[in-house]
Amino acid sequence: MELISRMMDGSIPYDPEGRLEPVLSGPGAKQEDKIERLKEVALFEACSQRQLRSVARIARVFDVAAGTLLTRAGEPGDEFFLIIDGTARAEVSAQKHVLLHPGEFFGEMSLLDGGPRSATVVADTPLRLLVISRRHFAGLLKDVPGLTETLLVTLSRRVRQAEDRAERLRG
Ligand code: CMP
Numbered sequence: 001m002e003l004i005s006r007m008m009d010g011s012i013p014y015d016p017e018g019r020l021e022p023v024l025s026g027p028g029a030k031q032e033d034k035i036e037r038l039k040e041v042a043l044f045e046a047c048s049q050r051q052l053r054s055v056a057r058i059a060r061v062f063d064v065a066a067g068t069l070l071t072r073a074g075e076p077g078d079e080f081f082l083i084i085d086g087t088a089r090a091e092v093s094a095q096k097h098v099l100l101h102p103g104e105f106f107g108e109m110s111l112l113d114g115g116p117r118s119a120t121v122v123a124d125t126p127l128r129l130l131v132i133s134r135r136h137f138a139g140l141l142k143d144v145p146g147l148t149e150t151l152l153v154t155l156s157r158r159v160r161q162a163e164d165r166a167e168r169l170r171g
Pocket of ligand 1: 071092098106108111116117118158161162
């Protein structure tokens with residue numbers, strides 16, 4: 001099971017090496033602080049205060065160290081990730097690595113189709129991530145205006161890139 005899943009379901013309270021730490025979401029964290037951070041994320045710019053409050057209720061924020069494995073290709077996955085700070089690396093194949101930057105997201109594919117992770121994703125730098133579990137994903141789509149459309153555009157772009165790449169490999 002992915003490390004973040006185990007953090008999210010409470011089966012490990014924290015990473016033994018201290019590499020993964022929930023922030024802004026512990027008992028002392030103020031909901032208002034989280035909402036202020038959400039306002040800085042472009043994906044949420046069309047959200048009303050009420051919608052931001054809903055997102056803040058279902059989202060958890062994690063800080064992870066560079067090198068942390070976030071998804072592993074071929075394994076099941078139960079979280080959607082949005083990058084707040086830092087860079088992640090999606091290892092789509094041995095030859096193709098894609099850098100993902102603040103405001104970009106990953107992990108949507110397994111939540112949408114229920115299939116295994118399509119790529120391994122690793123923290124390329126220290127990362128601050130917003131993490132939404134599968135059971136809250138539908139709520140997120142409902143609460144964030146335009147998110148479904150953004151997901152579709154992103155998926156279309158990834159399919160085109162994959163097809164271009166396959167074409168180039170065929171020669
Ligand atoms: P998922 O399959 O759930 O987990 C791995 C994630 O890597 C996947 O969702 C996408 O979010 C991301 N991913 C897969 N392929 C690409 C790609 N070609 N470019 C960028 N990100 C990708």
